Amino acid sequence: xxxxxxxxxxxxxxxxxxxxxxxxxxxxxxxxxxxxxxxxxxxxxxxxxxxxxxxxxxxxxxxxxxxxxxxxxxxxxxxxxxxxxxxxxxxxxxxxxxxxxxxxxxxxxxxxxxxxxxxxxxxxxxxxxxxxxxxxxxxxxxxxxxxxxxxxxxx
Amino acid sequence: xxxxxxxxxxxxxxxxxxxxxxxxxxxxxxxxxxxxxxxxxxxxxxxxxxxxxxxxxxxxxxxxxxxxxxxxxxxxxxxxxxxxxxxxxxxxxxxxxxxxxxxxxxxxxxxxxxxxxxxxxxxxxxxxxxxxxxxxxxxxxxxxxxxxxxxxxxxxxxxxxxxxxxxxxxxxxxxxxxxxxxxxxxxxxxxxxxxxxxxxxxxxxxxxxxxxxxxxxxxxxxxxxxxxxxxxxxxxxxxxxxxxxxxxxxxxxxxxxxxxxxxxxxxxxxxxxxxxxxxxxxxxxxxxxxxxxxxxxxxxxxxxxxxxxxxxxxxxxxxxxxxxxxxxxxxxxxxxxxxxxxxxxxxxxxxxxxxxxxxxxxxxxxxxxxxxxxxxxxxxxxxxxxxxxxxxxxxxxxxxxxxxxxxxxxxxxxxxxxxxxxxxxxxxxxxxxxxxxxxxxxxxxxxxxxxxxxxxxxxxxxxxxxxxxxxxxxxxxxxxxxxxxxxxxxxxxxxxxxxxxxxxxxxxx
Ligand SMILES: Cc1cc2nc3c(=O)[nH]c(=O)nc-3n(C[C@H](O)[C@H](O)[C@H](O)COP(=O)(O)O)c2cc1C
Ligand code: SF4
Ligand code: FES
Numbered sequence: 001x002x003x004x005x006x007x008x009x010x011x012x013x014x015x016x017x018x019x020x021x022x023x024x025x026x027x028x029x030x031x032x033x034x035x036x037x038x039x040x041x042x043x044x045x046x047x048x049x050x051x052x053x054x055x056x057x058x059x060x061x062x063x064x065x066x067x068x069x070x071x072x073x074x075x076x077x078x079x080x081x082x083x084x085x086x087x088x089x090x091x092x093x094x095x096x097x098x099x100x101x102x103x104x105x106x107x108x109x110x111x112x113x114x115x116x117x118x119x120x121x122x123x124x125x126x127x128x129x130x131x132x133x134x135x136x137x138x139x140x141x142x143x144x145x146x147x148x149x150x151x152x153x154x155x
Numbered sequence: 156x157x158x159x160x161x162x163x164x165x166x167x168x169x170x171x172x173x174x175x176x177x178x179x180x181x182x183x184x185x186x187x188x189x190x191x192x193x194x195x196x197x198x199x200x201x202x203x204x205x206x207x208x209x210x211x212x213x214x215x216x217x218x219x220x221x222x223x224x225x226x227x228x229x230x231x232x233x234x235x236x237x238x239x240x241x242x243x244x245x246x247x248x249x250x251x252x253x254x255x256x257x258x259x260x261x262x263x264x265x266x267x268x269x270x271x272x273x274x275x276x277x278x279x280x281x282x283x284x285x286x287x288x289x290x291x292x293x294x295x296x297x298x299x300x301x302x303x304x305x306x307x308x309x310x311x312x313x314x315x316x317x318x319x320x321x322x323x324x325x326x327x328x329x330x331x332x333x334x335x336x337x338x339x340x341x342x343x344x345x346x347x348x349x350x351x352x353x354x355x356x357x358x359x360x361x362x363x364x365x366x367x368x369x370x371x372x373x374x375x376x377x378x379x380x381x382x383x384x385x386x387x388x389x390x391x392x393x394x395x396x397x398x399x400x401x402x403x404x405x406x407x408x409x410x411x412x413x414x415x416x417x418x419x420x421x422x423x424x425x426x427x428x429x430x431x432x433x434x435x436x437x438x439x440x441x442x443x444x445x446x447x448x449x450x451x452x453x454x455x456x457x458x459x460x461x462x463x464x465x466x467x468x469x470x471x472x473x474x475x476x477x478x479x480x481x482x483x484x485x486x487x488x489x490x491x492x493x494x495x496x497x498x499x500x501x502x503x504x505x506x507x508x509x510x511x512x513x514x515x516x517x518x519x520x521x522x523x524x525x526x527x528x529x530x531x532x533x534x535x536x537x538x539x540x541x542x543x544x545x546x547x548x549x550x551x552x553x554x555x556x557x558x559x560x561x562x563x564x565x566x567x568x569x570x571x572x573x574x575x576x577x578x579x580x581x582x583x584x585x586x587x588x589x590x591x592x593x594x595x596x597x598x599x600x601x602x603x604x605x606x607x608x609x610x611x612x613x614x615x616x617x618x619x620x621x622x623x624x625x626x627x628x629x630x631x632x633x634x635x636x637x638x639x640x641x642x643x644x645x646x647x648x649x650x651x652x653x654x655x656x657x658x659x660x661x662x663x664x
Contacts, residue, residue, distance in 0.1 A: 018436075018455060019417075019435050019436040019437035019455075020437060021437035021438075022417070022418070022419075022420060022434060022435075022437055023417065023418070025420070026379075026418060026420070047437070053438075056439055057437070057438060057439055060422065060439040060440060061419075061420035061421055061422050061440075062420070062421035062422060063379055063419075063420040063421035064420060079341030079342075079540070079590075080341040080342060080499065080536055080540060080572050080583070080586070081341045081342045081498040081499045081570075081572045082341075083583075083586070084498075084499035084500040084572055084573060084574045084575075084578065085499060085500050085527065116380060116421075117339070117341065117423060117590070117593075117594075118339065118340070118341045118342075118343075118380065119166075119380055120166060120167070120338065120343075120344040120347040120380065120381060121166065121167045121170050121344065122341060122342045122343065122344055122496065122498035122499065122504070122570070122572070123167060123202035123203070123344060123496070123497065123498055123501070123504030123505045123506075124167050124170065124171050124202050124203075124205070124504060125498065125499060125500075125504075127170060132382050134166055134167075134169065134170040135170050136167055136170035136171050137170075137171050
């Protein structure tokens with residue numbers, strides 16, 4: 001009920017904005033953590049689009065999620081500058097320690113790992129982001145420390 | 156005597172600990188009962204020195220870095236005359252050879268003051284160019300851009316003057332200025348640095364472009380991976396509007412210019428200008444066929460001037476200093492300054508602004524100082540994921556658009572990514588194809604299918620399952636992608652692949 005009201009508010013806010021679908025989807029995801037399937041028909045109606053068109057837009061962009069993410073999201077940079085500075089060793093370490101690959105969430109729902117292609121920190125590669133906090137010049141010891149404090153705060 | 160302390164609030168500076176340094180600084184000042192003002196400036200772009208702390212006292216500004224929070228208290232405790240003895244003392248940062256050898260125009264203000272302070276901006280010639288432009292006829296502004304020789308800094312290097320004139324010459328009516336701040340290329344961060352360190356310069360450049368071509372509305376399309384730049388821009392837009400530098404009465408002129416900020420959603424292809432326009436209109440970022448050019452039918456079908464952040468920023472320099480001064484710098488048909496970004500496995504990474512024409516080797520060695528790992532430098536990728544890998548034999552090439560193109564390279568947005576000798580070039584070639592698979596908009600077959608085939612083929616090469624003859628197939632595939640793709644995503648993905656094959660064949664054997 002509450003979430004329906006929230007959605008209605010967002011639709012009202014964005015429906016008259018030219019090209020407002022992306023800002024609307026961003027706002028929905030910011031509030032709900034993902035784009036719920038049952039939000040698509042009302043979004044389509046408000047923006048005067050077909051549900052298929054809205055689905056098409058959601059699936060085109062990497063940022064939009066159809067499922068909730070874990071409590072924390074770790075974006076690890078996979079692009080060339082970070083590759084050159086040892087970034088793929090961090091990916092391997094994440095896989096070894098957590099047993100998940102980029103694109104997956106840990107079984108307890110604590111952490112989702114996603115690939116990202118450049119965070120603009122390439123002068124201090126490798127880089128990753130946890131929530132909105134970016135870390136650069138990351139080595140395996142630093143990654144472990146970050147994971148420790150993250151997963152500790154969870155328990 | 157008042158003391159000012161500067162600790163950058165830039166994404167990369169924070170990512171290596173600047174917030175911790177600022178906190179330690181506040182604590183140190185408090186426990187010592189010392190008065191001092193902490194300014195969270197933008198970064199100067201010398202990221203190898205971040206976190207950098209600068210102390211300004213008695214008219215002298217000296218730096219310490221790269222610093223950890225634990226070292227702050229001891230530095231604050233030093234009497235001014237003893238500072239020089241500290242092992243991390245840098246002196247006047249601008250006197251370091253790394254800075255002294257640069258020619259900063261676009262990045263002249265970066266890192267000097269509080270990026271959001273309009274007073275700081277005005278103090279450093281902010282809005283001078285806008286005031287001038289308000290006294291010029293549109294034709295005069297466009298002529299100045301044309302005479303300066305300024306070319307697009309986003310990658311395609313198209314002469315800006317021609318685009319401005321085209322949009323100016325379309326019939327009056329709704330027109331748009333669109334700033335491309337999608338900065339998707341790995342190894343680049345110049346747009347981000349500028350947006351976080353000197354945001355008003357971009358807003359000023361957009362307003363000037365609006366006056367010149369007759370547009371009263373601008374959009375900034377910023378990638379979602381830059382949350383801090385977004386926050387800085389949001390505040391800068393509000394403050395500029397409140398102070399009358401944007402809005403319905405531009406600097407008291409009765410002319411109007413407004414800017415909307417839009418956020419991307421993690422699609423590399425949306426940096427391509429027509430895909431960007433589709434995205435701004437709320438659709439999938441599918442590349443449009445040209446013609447029509449965006450200058451004729453762009454955003455919402457209206458004439459639109461699309462430029463990279465750095466191109467619009469450079470317009471302020473051209474108008475403030477004059478076209479001749481700008482054109483006096485550079486080499487051949489590349490005029491003015493180039494903002495190089497040193498990245499990857501590099502010792503002194505950061506933003507180096509120099510006139511076009513310096514050699515690659517000067518940048519890699521003199522500025523970059525070689526690899527951070529200390530191992531031999533083996534390959535450099537210039538110009539982002541669609542740019543070639545260049546071996547040492549090509550490092551004496553001067554950096555201008557034509558000279559680099561002549562050796563099969565591309566300057567793109569100015570990113571240089573350094574790789575040491577542990578790199579496997581077959582894997583880098585595979586990544587180029589895989590990235591194209593991931594990021595292709597899917598509109599044309601050579602790109603959509605070609606990249607998948609290319610990835611599979613290179614997988615077999617890497618697994619040593621492919622007979623050497625299959626490399627000929629790879630070349631054919633590259634031919635097809637180059638010749639039949641609608642845009643440079645499919646059309647230039649072969650560049651890193653082919654350069655890896657041509658210059659590092661031993662990695663494919
Ligand atoms: C795949 C692809 C990605 C691009 N990404 C960017 C980008 O992130 N930023 C940018 O300014 N230009 C990018 N461009 C170039 C734009 O299409 C366009 O040329 C540019 O925005 C024009 O501005 P300029 O004249 O100031 O360079 C890209 C082009 C292609 C083909
Ligand atoms: S080359 Fe690739 S990205 Fe460009 S239009 Fe074709 S499918 Fe889209
Ligand atoms: S490539 Fe990783 S931050 Fe740019």
